[in-house]
Amino acid sequence: xxxLLSGNEAIFKGAIRAGARYFAGYPxxxxxxxxxxxxLYSEENPEFRFLQAEDEIxxxxxxxxxxxxxxxxxxxxxxxxxxxxxxxxxxxxxxEAPCVFINSMRVGPSTGMPTQPAQSDLFQVKGGSAGDxxxxxxxxxxxxxxxxxxxxxxxxxxxxLSPVILLADAFLxxxxxxxxxxxxxxxxxxxxxEPLGKGHRLFTGTAHDRMGNVKTNDPEAYxxxxxxxxxxxxxxxxxxxxxxxxxxxDSETLLIAFGITSRIISSLKERFSIFRPIRIYxxxxxxxxxxxxHYRHIIVIEGNDGQYASWVEWAIGRKVMxxxxxGGGFKLxxxxxxIEERLKEGK
Amino acid sequence: xxxRSYKELLKLGRFPHTWCPGCGIGAVLxxxxxxxxxxxxxxxxxxxxxxxGCSGRMAGYMNLDAVHTPHGRALTAAEAIKTVRPDLxxxxxxxxxxxxxxxxxxxLHTSRRNPNITVFCNDNEIYGLTGGQAGPTTPxxxxxxxxxxxxxxxxxxxxxxxxxxxxxxxxxxxxxxxNHFKACIQExxxxxxxxxxxxxxxxxxxxxxxxxxxxxxxMFKWFDERFHMVEGVRDHLxxxxxxxxxxxAEAEVKAEEVPMGKxxxxxxxxxxxxxxxxxxxxxxxxxxxxxxxxxxxYDISASPLFQGExxxxxxxxxxxxxxxxxxxxxxxxxxxxxxxxxxxxE
Numbered sequence: 039x040x041x042l043l044s045g046n047e048a049i050f051k052g053a054i055r056a057g058a059r060y061f062a063g064y065p066x067x068x069x070x071x072x073x074x075x076x077x078l079y080s081e082e083n084p085e086f087r088f089l090q091a092e093d094e095i096x097x098x099x100x101x102x103x104x105x106x107x108x109x110x111x112x113x114x115x116x117x118x119x120x121x122x123x124x125x126x127x128x129x130x131x132x133x134e135a136p137c138v139f140i141n142s143m144r145v146g147p148s149t150g151m152p153t154q155p156a157q158s159d160l161f162q163v164k165g166g167s168a169g170d171x172x173x174x175x176x177x178x179x180x181x182x183x184x185x186x187x188x189x190x191x192x193x194x195x196x197x198x199l200s201p202v203i204l205l206a207d208a209f210l211x212x213x214x215x216x217x218x219x220x221x222x223x224x225x226x227x228x229x230x231x232e233p234l235g236k237g238h239r240l241f242t243g244t245a246h247d248r249m250g251n252v253k254t255n256d257p258e259a260y261x262x263x264x265x266x267x268x269x270x271x272x273x274x275x276x277x278x279x280x281x282x283x284x285x286x287x288d289s290e291t292l293l294i295a296f297g298i299t300s301r302i303i304s305s306l307k308e309r310f311s312i313f314r315p316i317r318i319y320x321x322x323x324x325x326x327x328x329x330x331x332h333y334r335h336i337i338v339i340e341g342n343d344g345q346y347a348s349w350v351e352w353a354i355g356r357k358v359m360x361x362x363x364x365g366g367g368f369k370l371x372x373x374x375x376x377i378e379e380r381l382k383e384g385k
Numbered sequence: 386x387x388x389r390s391y392k393e394l395l396k397l398g399r400f401p402h403t404w405c406p407g408c409g410i411g412a413v414l415x416x417x418x419x420x421x422x423x424x425x426x427x428x429x430x431x432x433x434x435x436x437x438g439c440s441g442r443m444a445g446y447m448n449l450d451a452v453h454t455p456h457g458r459a460l461t462a463a464e465a466i467k468t469v470r471p472d473l474x475x476x477x478x479x480x481x482x483x484x485x486x487x488x489x490x491x492x493l494h495t496s497r498r499n500p501n502i503t504v505f506c507n508d509n510e511i512y513g514l515t516g517g518q519a520g521p522t523t524p525x526x527x528x529x530x531x532x533x534x535x536x537x538x539x540x541x542x543x544x545x546x547x548x549x550x551x552x553x554x555x556x557x558x559x560x561x562x563x564n565h566f567k568a569c570i571q572e573x574x575x576x577x578x579x580x581x582x583x584x585x586x587x588x589x590x591x592x593x594x595x596x597x598x599x600x601x602x603x604m605f606k607w608f609d610e611r612f613h614m615v616e617g618v619r620d621h622l623x624x625x626x627x628x629x630x631x632x633x634a635e636a637e638v639k640a641e642e643v644p645m646g647k648x649x650x651x652x653x654x655x656x657x658x659x660x661x662x663x664x665x666x667x668x669x670x671x672x673x674x675x676x677x678x679x680x681x682x683y684d685i686s687a688s689p690l691f692q693g694e695x696x697x698x699x700x701x702x703x704x705x706x707x708x709x710x711x712x713x714x715x716x717x718x719x720x721x722x723x724x725x726x727x728x729x730x731e
Contacts (some may be wrong), residue, residue, distance in 0.1 A: 060469050091461070092494035099458040100465035106452060107432075107466040107473070234432045234450040234466060234475050239395070242445065242453035251399065252445055355707050379494045 040218045045210040046114075048181045049140060052188025053112050054079070054086075056226055058138075058277055060111035062089040062100035064119060067152045068106065068208040069142040072114035094119035098139070101134035105130075105137040108233025110192060114140035116208075117159050121166065125272055128167030130201035131267070133241040136231060138191045142206040143341070145366050154366025155208035157297055157341030160349075163203050163318030163319055170264060172271035175203040175319040176280065177297045181215035187316070190278060193227040200267075205306035205318060207341065209298040209368070214353060274318065280316035281325055290335040292379065294350060294358075299339050302368050303378060306377075318346070323353040330354050337361060337380055339373055358385065391415070391422040396448045403442055407593075407601035409560040409586030413507050414443050416563075417478065420570045431474040434463040436483035439514045439588075440507035443478040457488030459496040463502045476574070477504040482512050485521040485541045492546070496579050499552055500578075503573050504581045506543070509588040515592035528595060543583050544622045544630065551632040554580035557612075558627050560587065561605035565614055565627060583625075585612065590625060656727040658682050660705060663729065677705035678720050681729040685720075705729060 043051075052071050053061075061076035063069075073090065076319045080088035087104070087312055091097040097113050104111040115123060120141045122257040130137065135344035146307045163175045174194050178187040247259040248266065260311050266285040282300075284307050292311045295303050300314040313329055315322050330350075336358040338347035351358055359380040361373055395418055402411050413667040421431065428449035435444035438458035444451035454462045459479045467475045483507050484492055495502075511529060512518040518531040528535055547555040554576045556569040561602035566584065573580040587593060587604040598604050613629040622630045659677070663682065673686040706720075 060465070062465065091466065092490055095458070096461040096491055099454060099461040100468075103434075103452065103454075103462035103465035104469045107470045111469075119679070125455050126458075129458075133452070135525045234452075234470060235429055237450055238428060238448050240445050240453060243455055244453060252442075282476045308531065 039220070040216045042214055043181050043217050043219070044071065045178075045181050045206055046142070047075065047187040048217060048219065049114070049188050049204065049206065049335075050075040053138065053192065055185070055193035055219075055224065057228075058112050058192065059085060059109035059353075060087050060101070060104035061113065062097040062111070063092050063096045063113050063115065064094045065093050065117045066094070066116045068144060068211045069114040069116050069119075069140065071211070072140065094122035095125060098123035099129070101137050101139070102126055102130045102133065102135040105135040105231070106133065106234060108229070108231075110137070110196075110229065112138040112140065112192075114142065116142050116144050116163070117146045117156075120159055120162055124162070124166035127173070127201055128169060128171060129243045131167075131171040131173070132243040132325050134199040134231075134267070135201065135241075136195035136199050137201050138188070138195055138204055139201050140188075140204045140206065142208060142211040143168045144208045145364075151366055153208060155210075155298055155341060155368065156364075156366065157207055157299065158343075158345065158350045160318060160345040163205070165237045171200075171318055172268050173200070173203055174198060174271060174275050174278075174315055174317070175204040175205055176278070177318045178316070179210065179297050179300050179314065181210075181213060182217040182219070183220070183316075184210065185217065185219050185222065189224045189226060190280075192255070193225070194274050194278055196227040196230045197277070198271045198273060199231060199349075201317075202231060205297065207298050208366075210241075210282050213298075226328070251323040275317065275320045278317055279322060279325060281322055281384070282312075282314040282316065283329060286311045290333060291335040291337060292330060293337050293339060293377070296346070297337040297341070299341055299363060302370055303339060303373060305370070306374070315346075321349045321353050326350055326353045327340065330356070335359060335381060337377055339363065339377075341368065357385075391419040391526065393423055394418040394427070394448050396446050399446055400444060405590040407589040408439070408585070409509060409584070409588070409601075410440055410443065410507050411583055412560040412566075413440070413478070413505060415585065416447060416570055417476065417505055417565055418447070420574055421476070423571075425572060426474050426574075427719050431476065432466055432470075434459045434466065434475065435478050436479040436488060437514075438480045438483050438512070440478060440480035441483060443507075447478075457483055457486070457491065459483060460488060460491040460504065463504075464495050464498065464500045464603065467500045467502050471501075474574075475500075475502045477502060479504070479506060479508065480520040481506055481508040481543075482520045482665050485543060486494075489541075495551065496547055496581070497550060499579045501578055502580075503576070505570070505573075506581065506583050507586045508543075508583050509586045509592065510540075511592035513588045513590050513591045515594065517588075529592070541702065542624055543581070544624065547581050548621050548630045548632075551635040552578050554629070554631040555583065555622065556581070557583045557585065557622055557630040558648060559585040559605070559608045559612060562614065562627060562724045569629060576631070590657070626661070655725065658727050659730045663704065677707065677729040678719075679707050680729050682729055683720055683723040684726045685723045687723065
């Protein structure tokens with residue numbers, strides 16, 4: 039049966055469907071509803087545990103620790119909280135803990151505009167923590183897809199043994215749509231990691247070999263370990279080359295947009311081709327190359343100052359045009375006028 | 386014959402360990418392992434969590450599933466593990482810098498939430514691994530490489546912080562007072578709830594030598610001078626005491642006996658004061674403070690506004706305030722809260 043649901047509700051229900059048993063979080067707009075639902079759910083279901091932590095640092099560490107201890111876990115936050123979680127994200131990759139981090143983006147930097155949507159945490163997804171790591175991130179654009187992709191994120195986490203990031207934005211989190219979540223069939227990958235209390239392992243953020251022995255002066259052991267990790271993450275990402283492509287034969291222009299921006303510009307499909315990446319990171323390099331070949335102009339429309347555009351340029355080796363929707367301003371008319379301007383100027 | 390079976394709990398293959406000769410951490414690791422062995426704790430029912438620093442390396446030498454967290458986060462990790470796996474005994478092995486400085490916020494809140502975990506804090510009053518910088522528990526005046534003229538600030542008194550909200554278990558011991566040390570470890574492991582053992586330990590290489598100590602043993606003697614043991618169950622420990630402070634639950638606050646209504650004293654029975662007599666009761670020389678109001682005399686000695694001063698703004702003690710109160714910003718309700726002690730003679 040169809041029900042009216044918000045993006046945040048769908049994300050939480052997706053996590054439960056995926057088998058999540060632990061949530062830790064800290065209140066922050068616009069992701070607080072997930073925290074609230076988790077607290078309510080934990081009271082009704084004692085096997086689901088919940089922690090309202092003292093800060094996002096603790097929330098993120100608790101999420102990863104619960105995963106190591108043996109259950110599927112997740113946390114939810116927004117830009118400034120995600121900044122605090124970066125330490126834990128790096129640690130999560132190092133100790134290979136499968137879990138899900140949800141980041142409902144708002145305008146930054148710093149406190150920014152707490153109630154206004156943005157898409158400006160892409161660089162934070164990729165490189166907010168120290169060192170090399172290979173995160174996987176998805177970004178839905180509807181309530182129903184939020185549910186599906188939350189499950190996908192949990193699956194990818196179990197397969198890659200890493201924290202997987204589900205992006206959303208203030209708009210999507212608070213968007214109410216009709217959806218029949220019970221009717222959705224989704225494959226759920228079971229737990230892959232052996233819980234604590236079984237062996238003699240050391241889960242450490244210090245450089246270590248495959249056995250977990252600390253190796254702080256051994257480039258070879260480090261290389262072996264990092265290459266293993268990289269391969270596993272990229273193979274997992276390859277299983278989910280998610281995107282949506284709406285071609286229009288007579289168009290010479292391809293619009294690239296994702297998340298809520300892709301919903302706002304969806305009516306432009308009458309005039310332009312539209313490409314919507316769903317797996318935001320690793321960048322859909324192959325797919326972007328193949329599709330953009332057919333177009334003279336490529337315009338990336340996004341809620342930040344050209345973060346994804348720079349990734350597209352890197353992937354296809356060509357300049358693209360940018361329409362940055364900043365400060366929570368996502369008006370279709372304004373975007374349209376910007377597109378016209380770019381096409382007229384040719385840059 | 387000494388029982389050496391505790392060595393099953395150590396990864397001897399990873400020895401020699403990374404710590405300097407004379408360091409106190411080895412004693413902490415060994416005695417915790419011995420206590421765990423005695424209790425039958427092993428890799429099937431126990432997990433160890435540590436933070437960063439010299440003491441953070443302890444988890445790596447324990448022969449069971451261990452978690453080595455980022456700097457300061459050991460408590461949060463331990464709490465989460467205990468939450469989802471109540472079947473596991475969870476032990477935290479860390480140090481003063483990790484738990485008291487970078488992890489200070491987690492120390493406050495994890496102890497408040499009181500998970501059933503045991504924390505062993507190797508308190509060597511210095512950041513050892515990074516070369517001997519002043520730490521949160523470095524005593525005031527101590528010279529370190531980041532306090533060349535002596536540490537400026539008071540140290541963090543973990544004993545005071547951790548014994549303010551019951552339930553709590555805080556033990557202070559040193560690596561030198563071995564029997565006391567063992568007893569504290571044992572009792573802490575058995576405590577149901579958040580237990581914290583503050584183990585005063587030595588860092589001879591990066592702290593002691595700068596302070597003029599030649600050997601670790603000299604530092605132990607110094608601990609013996611600075612601290613003394615106290616017996617029995619305590620509520621709190623002073624800053625120089627070794628012992629255990631614990632409390633199961635917050636003492637129940639007794640509801641204050643609130644009289645159901647004012648005791649009525651017949652107006653005629655009250656003593657009468659003249660204005661001259663009233664002036665005498667101005668709060669000086671231990672006398673109560675009386676004021677007159679609408680023909681009655683009130684004892685307002687308990688009013689915080691008159692404490693130590695004869696007046697509050699413009700109201701004089703020992704005076705009839707009827708007229709003044711009529712123009713005061715507050716109502717007469719304020720006066721009626723105080724007991725009537727007499728009548729004012731016109």
